[in-house]
Amino acid sequence: MPNTLMKVENLQKDFSIGILSKKKIHAVNNITFEIKKGEIISLIGESGSGKTTIGKLILRLLKPSSGNIYYKDKDINLEYKDKRKYYKKVQGIFQDPFASFNPLFKIDRIFDMIFKNFIGESKNKNEKIRDSLECVGMNPEFILKKYPHQLSGGQLQRLLIARALIMDVDVLIADELISMLDASTRIDVLNLLAKICKEKGMAVLFITHDLSLGYYISDTTLIMHKGNLVEKGETSLVYNNPIHPYTKMLLKSIPDIGNKWNKNEKFLPEDINKKVEEFYKSSKDKKGFIEVEKNHNVLFSL
Numbered sequence: 001m002p003n004t005l006m007k008v009e010n011l012q013k014d015f016s017i018g019i020l021s022k023k024k025i026h027a028v029n030n031i032t033f034e035i036k037k038g039e040i041i042s043l044i045g046e047s048g049s050g051k052t053t054i055g056k057l058i059l060r061l062l063k064p065s066s067g068n069i070y071y072k073d074k075d076i077n078l079e080y081k082d083k084r085k086y087y088k089k090v091q092g093i094f095q096d097p098f099a100s101f102n103p104l105f106k107i108d109r110i111f112d113m114i115f116k117n118f119i120g121e122s123k124n125k126n127e128k129i130r131d132s133l134e135c136v137g138m139n140p141e142f143i144l145k146k147y148p149h150q151l152s153g154g155q156l157q158r159l160l161i162a163r164a165l166i167m168d169v170d171v172l173i174a175d176e177l178i179s180m181l182d183a184s185t186r187i188d189v190l191n192l193l194a195k196i197c198k199e200k201g202m203a204v205l206f207i208t209h210d211l212s213l214g215y216y217i218s219d220t221t222l223i224m225h226k227g228n229l230v231e232k233g234e235t236s237l238v239y240n241n242p243i244h245p246y247t248k249m250l251l252k253s254i255p256d257i258g259n260k261w262n263k264n265e266k267f268l269p270e271d272i273n274k275k276v277e278e279f280y281k282s283s284k285d286k287k288g289f290i291e292v293e294k295n296h297n298v299l300f301s302l
């Protein structure tokens, strides 16, 4: 497909536990999906389900145990020997924006380094920096003279988005991007991201625990459970017609405003694991990841 920027195919990542032990954790299990131009994909699942590992594999911070990742039809681990060339177009933003900035440099120096390391010197450098800062709603005069510690988490996350804009990235991996922001700043940052994606064609893999945010922002939703991709599809289809028991449980667990917590209602992770096992057993006639309707697939057996 001409619009496909990235293809993740049968991706597997196992971690060995301990130095001598032969035991392995299957952190990511046979995952396949595509990222298209301008698309926002939410990757949702409980803690430890393998979301960050997928982000790190795409960002080449880890090597897959097997499977392949293609950016514009080229295998990222084989054909993009020059990582810098890859990072010009595929960038990550992580939960803690403070860790992404050198605390000793003012913001103007940090932006200078982006040109030096990734873009090369350009006559329009200052103009590009100003434009990208204005695009994320920041005043260049104010922001460029600050050190990272003089800015809030929300301002730093906006700066990370501005950095992606200057570099004109194709794919942004946003891992728990807005988790440390307050509710109103969250919506600002989300709206900004969505606007940029639609206007500039940038794609975002939005890694989150939060189903409501996922629903708000994404075109496509991927649900992960224990390293497996269990449901994938157009966001409205997955949310309105969930099939996998894990997706159903996640959607049921979103608190409603107005409903107080019921202390008699228990959530036991073992229960959901049992339900998932029963679902796989009862769907024996259906093998693997199956299309249940157009743009909506569900894992029926492992």
Ligand SMILES: Nc1ncnc2c1ncn2[C@@H]1O[C@H](COP(=O)(O)OP(=O)(O)OP(=O)(O)O)[C@@H](O)[C@H]1O
Pocket: 015, 016, 025, 027, 045, 046, 047, 048, 049, 050, 051, 052, 053, 054, 209
């Ligand atoms: N470097 C590593 N060495 C060994 N095990 C790891 C390593 N990184 C991750 N894991 C394990 O792989 C599994 C998936 O971890 P991952 O961080 O991808 O989950 P996650 O869904 O992103 O969780 P969270 O939402 O809490 O960040 C977990 O069981 C984790 O303990």
